[in-house]
Amino acid sequence: MKERLRYRNARNLVFKFFVIVFTLISVVPLVLLILYIFKQGISVINWNFFTSLPKPVGEIGGGIFNALVGSLLIILVATMMAVPFGVTTGMYFSENSRNWVYKLAHLSVDVLQGIPSIVIGIIIYLWLVKPFGKFSAFSGSVALSFMMLPSIIKSTEETLKLVPHALKEASLSLGVPYYKTMLRVVMPAGISGILNGVILGVARVAGETAPLLFTAFGNPFLSLNIFKPMASLPLIIFNYAISPYDEWHRLAWGASFILVSMVLILNILTKLTEKRWKVQF
């Protein structure tokens, strides 16, 4: 009996040890990854890196100005398209449930969230690139906006459901029309939650490469015309990473560093909005 107890306790300890060790091991790649990008990226970064265009093969230096501008522009346009649509859909979800539109639309959001990004790229190519015969930043934005939608819709729905019913009643009892109550009382009360979803969505697509391959396509020059091909950070990383030139690899490391920093900052931003939103009620 005593023997048995000792065995059981030992087994318990061994398992705990095993859990801790495995957990610690899984943190290792993260640390390695971050350190590696930091190490490789930081040496590339200087003022010139931000403000100049990539140089042709064989020339030293150059920067990622076009990709930086392109990424920001593509994401901005995507956000501008996804936010209104996502918020109205999320609002519909928060106000209606159990009817067939709700169920089917909810299923659509889940499905959308699961579609591989490369498949979204194909679809948008077929919708917006092939018919017009040219790649465009705009089609890239559309692809990314689809990928942002689920997080915007879901956080809008969840936040608005959390807004106290009493607030809505207070407004309605003042004779404020329903639409104004939703737009000017309920939505402001949940604004940081919605914002949280938007930032989450931006963070999700900021590094997406696959859906841009056949849409925004990339561009070695600076372009501000959203109906033309445009460079972007993830695309430049991909193209330079698989190229055989060391100088391009250096640029890709710098771009990776910038991209990871952006994602990191967006991550922290979501944490902050999450906190504020939780304190509010």
Add this chain to the structure above:
Amino acid sequence: MEGTILKTEDFNAWFGSTQVLKNLNISIAKHKITAIMGPSGCGKSTFIRCINRMHELNQNATTTGKIYLDGQNIYEQNPTILRRHIGMVFQNPNPFNTMSIYQNVIAGYTLNGYKLNRAERDVVVEESLENAALWDEVKDNLHKKGTFLSGGQQQRLCIARSLAMKPEILLLDEPTSALDPISTAKIEELLFGLKQSYTIIIVTHNIQQAARISDFSAFFYLGEVSEWDETKTIFTNPKNIQTQNYITGRFG
């Protein structure tokens, strides 16, 4: 009755298939305080939420019958517009948490898109807060958020918000049940002062409160008005056995 402002006629209300108000026929006197009493679940809240047509916002909620306000059936009017003439104060204070005290008071105007200039706004805010007996306590903090006030102050802010719209009727649904005795006394006092210019319908759980402040009382039982009369009469000479039991504290 002399000076009736509101009158129900064969009024019924349902949640889905359960009937919660049955054949209501009752008149409310103008510029008086009417107290609605009755055991919990008897339909008091539902009744006053029918008066400003908030009841129908619930899913599957329906009504039949008529409610006349100044001789006009409110169920033939636009509910949104109607609510601008009928103020409502809820059980738990619900100031708009994103707005300052000042903004809360004039919320009915701003949210409805009424244009007031600065001076007019100031007048409305001061007047309403005075009427709600809150002005002296908040006049130096008008631009702070309303949520940092005490519960009683928040409730008076909500009253001020309703009064700002100059409603014909003020509905209060157990406005003091979440408050301490001192805040309760303050609100009772202020309601007493308000009846010169407003018709007040107050749902209360508290028999003493009804006796203290109301001119008329209605006693609800299982969705029916089992008795309504002048408060004096109800408390001294109730005709109905349920009423008698209730006010003597035998149930509810």
Add this chain to the structure above:
Amino acid sequence: MQLQVQQTRIIRRLKIREALFHKTLSLSAIILIILLFCMFLTLLVSSLPSIKALGLKFIYGNTWDPVSGEFGALSFLVGTLLTSLLALLISTPFSLTIGLFLGEYYPKGWFSALLKNAVELLAGIPSVIYGFWGIYFIVPIVRSLEMKLGAPPIGVGIFTASLVLSIMIIPFSASLIRLVISMVPVTLKEAAYSLGATRFEVIRYIIIPYIRSGLSAGILLALGRALGETMAVTMLIGNTQALPHSLFATGDTMASVIANQFTEATGKVYFSALIEIGLFLFVVTTIINIIGRNIIKRFES
């Protein structure tokens, strides 16, 4: 009279706006449904030339030769399954222990908070960066491993792709597993503890059986992720259109072949065959997603 007219106008305007608002909301939900349906339809219609021309040979054929017009996707199917399953195999022990660590052993405390954030960060790093890092960091390691094992030291291949893929899906499945572990009723665990069970026994005999369905859903959803993962795999798998003969061999997945060949696909059937691969991915991940989510939902209630 004037007032009456004005009042009627106000009410009319109000009604129109209310109706417009409600229409806008329900319209967005309906548009979303239609868009999703159109996505599927687009893929289906654009795959038709290939479906007609190739039929079932598309699935069992393993020759992918645009020059001769033969398009058998078997090697990509195998490549996808192999990398995804291998990645699951490598990652599951880690996700499970992280789930146990955060959900059962140390739900609170600064280290757990740090770990949770780290895991979230890991999930947020773009795929293309994992790929790039893999080329520089993992490939040399695998190459030296291959040299020791006597395999051709290519570095890239199925194994390398799976390894990086497994790192990428750990955060996702770990957070799902943590979620289901945290949903085990405390009373159940306390009952076992009061009978003198050790923590290991509680995990082994109470928690694991309780979360079995949730656990399988978590793994299923992770598989859905892995199947469609594109960039890192494309950069690390070696891009060879042939059946892989060993774990260290190069290959291609469905996603990687699309990424590599889509923009240069000339010829109707070639182009259409790539879209058919996309359709296949769409359908498979959708089914996996719906099943996985339903299991989790049922588990939650």
